[in-house]
Amino acid sequence: MPIQRRSLRFAGLLSGLFILSACWAAAQTPLKTVNSPEGGKIMYGAVDGATTQANGMASVLRAVHNNCGERPQVGRVFKFRGTDMVGVFFTVVNHSAGNAKVAGLVVAATNGPKVEAALVSDDASRFGKTANPMLKELFTAWHPGGGAAAAGSPASQSSAAPASTSAAAKNPGPVPTLHTVSASDNSATIGVPDGWTFDQRSGHGTMVMTGPRGEQIALSMTRTAIDPTNPQQMQLRRSRMPVMQGTIVYPFRGDMEKSFPDLFQAWRRANGMPPAKLQVDEIKPMQALQGNHCVIANGHMDPDGKGMQIFSDYMCAFDPSKYNGMYLVTLSHSIFPDEQERSTVQAVVGSWKVNQQVVSQQTAAAIQQSNDNTQALIKQNQMQVDRIHQIGQQATARMQATEAANDAQHAGYWAQQDSNARNSQGFSNYLLDQTVVQDNNMYNNGTIGHGTVWNSTADALVKADPNRFEIVDTPNYWRGIDY
Numbered sequence: 001m002p003i004q005r006r007s008l009r010f011a012g013l014l015s016g017l018f019i020l021s022a023c024w025a026a027a028q029t030p031l032k033t034v035n036s037p038e039g040g041k042i043m044y045g046a047v048d049g050a051t052t053q054a055n056g057m058a059s060v061l062r063a064v065h066n067n068c069g070e071r072p073q074v075g076r077v078f079k080f081r082g083t084d085m086v087g088v089f090f091t092v093v094n095h096s097a098g099n100a101k102v103a104g105l106v107v108a109a110t111n112g113p114k115v116e117a118a119l120v121s122d123d124a125s126r127f128g129k130t131a132n133p134m135l136k137e138l139f140t141a142w143h144p145g146g147g148a149a150a151a152g153s154p155a156s157q158s159s160a161a162p163a164s165t166s167a168a169a170k171n172p173g174p175v176p177t178l179h180t181v182s183a184s185d186n187s188a189t190i191g192v193p194d195g196w197t198f199d200q201r202s203g204h205g206t207m208v209m210t211g212p213r214g215e216q217i218a219l220s221m222t223r224t225a226i227d228p229t230n231p232q233q234m235q236l237r238r239s240r241m242p243v244m245q246g247t248i249v250y251p252f253r254g255d256m257e258k259s260f261p262d263l264f265q266a267w268r269r270a271n272g273m274p275p276a277k278l279q280v281d282e283i284k285p286m287q288a289l290q291g292n293h294c295v296i297a298n299g300h301m302d303p304d305g306k307g308m309q310i311f312s313d314y315m316c317a318f319d320p321s322k323y324n325g326m327y328l329v330t331l332s333h334s335i336f337p338d339e340q341e342r343s344t345v346q347a348v349v350g351s352w353k354v355n356q357q358v359v360s361q362q363t364a365a366a367i368q369q370s371n372d373n374t375q376a377l378i379k380q381n382q383m384q385v386d387r388i389h390q391i392g393q394q395a396t397a398r399m400q401a402t403e404a405a406n407d408a409q410h411a412g413y414w415a416q417q418d419s420n421a422r423n424s425q426g427f428s429n430y431l432l433d434q435t436v437v438q439d440n441n442m443y444n445n446g447t448i449g450h451g452t453v454w455n456s457t458a459d460a461l462v463k464a465d466p467n468r469f470e471i472v473d474t475p476n477y478w479r480g481i482d483y
Contacts, residue, residue, distance in 0.1 A: 034141050038133040040122030044142045050115035053086050053108035058433030060106045060117050061090065062454070065432070068102070069095035074428065075350020076312075078342065085109040085144065089350045091124060103127035105135075109144035116144045128177030128347075176344050178351055183207060187358045190219075191351030193344055204362055205354045205417070214309070215336040217345060219352055222330045222416065223270055225317070227251050230325025246270050248329055252317055256295040257283050260315060264297075267331060277302040287426055289419045289475045291319045303335060310342070311335045316423075318416065328416050359417065418479065425483035426474030436472040436482045437461055450481050 031045035050056040057077075064072050072092035079086050087107045094100045104121030120134040121127070178191025185203040192198050192209055199208035208218045225248035226233050243249060250266040252259060260283060265275050281299035288294040294316040300308040312334050320327040334345050429435065435458035442449030450472060453461075461469040477483050 032141070034137050036120075036130065036134045036137050038130040039126060040120060040130045040134050042118070042120050042134050042138050044118035044138060045116065046111070046114045047108075047117050050117075053084075053110065053115060054430070055433065056108035056115040056117040057086070057088060057106045060108075060119050061432050064090065064092055064104075064119075067094070067096060068092045071428075071432065073350075073353065074432075075346055078346055080107075083109075089347055091351070101125070105131060107138075111144045116142075118142055176347060178347060180351070185358065185362070186355060187362065188352065188354045190353070191348055193348065196348075205359050207352060209348070211336070211341070211344070213337050213341065214306075215334075215341055215345065217334045217348055219332045219349065220330060220354075220420065221333070222328060223248050223267065225250055225252065225266075225320075225327050225329050227320040227325035227327065230320065230322075232323070233325040252320060252327060254293055254319060256293040256315065256317060257285060259317075260295055260297050260313075263315070263317065263329065264313070264331075267329065276304075277308070279308070286314075286316075286423060287474050288316060288423055289415075292416070292419045293317050293319075294423060301335065309335050309337050310339070312345070316416065316419065330416055330420065356421065421479075421483050422474055422477050425477060436477060438470050438472050439468060440470070441468050450478050452482065 031043045034042040034044075036042055047056040047059050050059055054077075061072055061074065070093055072090040075089040077086055077088045085107055086109075087105055089103070089105050091101065091103045094102050101124040102121055103124040104119060104127065107118045107120075109116050118138055120131060120138060122130045122134070176193035178193055180189050181192050181198050182189045183202045183205075184200060187203055187205045188207055190198075190207045190209070193211070195212040196215075197210050199210075202208050206218070206220045206222070208221075210216050223246060224244075226243065228234070228237070228249055229251045248263070248266045248270045250259075250263055252263065256263075261278055261280055264278065268274070268276060279300045280297055283295050283297040286294040286296060294314070297311075297313045297315065299311060301311045302308050314332040315329065317329045318327045332349075334349065336342065336345050429452065433455050434452050435455050436450060436452050437458050439449040439451070458469075458471060462471060472482065
């Protein structure tokens, strides 16, 4: 009986994947399919109306969304080394096929004036084993831009690299089988490959793990920073007030593209680590709320004197407080020895999911604890005032200064968490070719209506009635509605 149920479920999954093929093909030029001996589904072809690779991938992901009944969870977009092709891993629950869990990879490439895309997908429990064989079959049949035509016979190539001189050969290694683990406080989950070690201290949405070859992944780390040029900080240093352990000391001025290397080294110093040899190959700014500055940086670094490795970082920093020069820095950091590990790192990062309900509860608890601590300090100092009025006044003044600093720090931290959620949703909307639209004529308990629609729908609404409809930028997303 267990075998029969498993067979029926897999048959339902394949049925759903064939429906996906029909759904995608119905709106454009028919796509080609390839039968994979390992199972799963392979499709490829030109994407009608797409002018960029991002458009092509978004079209495929929309088809997945429409077919499966829910938005796919996507990882970070990556580029196949030595080619112009880009790809992104995704997972989704296919509600039309018995709620089967599906994992896949979308690839997009330009072929002259056309944009072509391909999709390989399988049951999520099998995808780690079948992805590479499916890619081998795909690139044997699909040669976007003619780049794989000179690859020679794929039969002579390694199973880890389907064709050594083809676009498939630039595939960053096999996709691993992941085992989902949860932080001890249930604030987040992530997929961990065999042989990797998950740090049990992970929590509050932050996830940390290491691999057997020295790979390291640490997501959503947060540290307090101070600007040493702030007058109050300068006064504290003159009074020999020590800097709290783990605090970043850096005079940040808002330009993360220029500041990233130095701020990264300051982060290491705060961890008690020496400077690392750092080579930034690419750095791009990311859209963020006003006063918050984010970049994605890629390159090579030598963290321990044992040689250069590949790194990929996402870092954000708030503007320092004018009052005390304090600000927050968040960092998602991954480092791995060579390109063969890239797909593993991308798959792990793409599987990371934050339980926003738990994080919100933790936020509320932290705020309540802060308020309780403040009230306790007030009562304690009031007793001192009753005994010795003058000393009590001085103590109250010190308490108020401490409270202001703590409030600024806490406000910055929780604002950063909210900013991360907004930025993540904005990136997801960009990848899925979606836009948040505001309907000025729709009111619900005094609140103007917001909704997420495809870009084409948004453009049509705004053009038809610009006084009623308007595009909503990422910084203006509404919590609980748009993200």
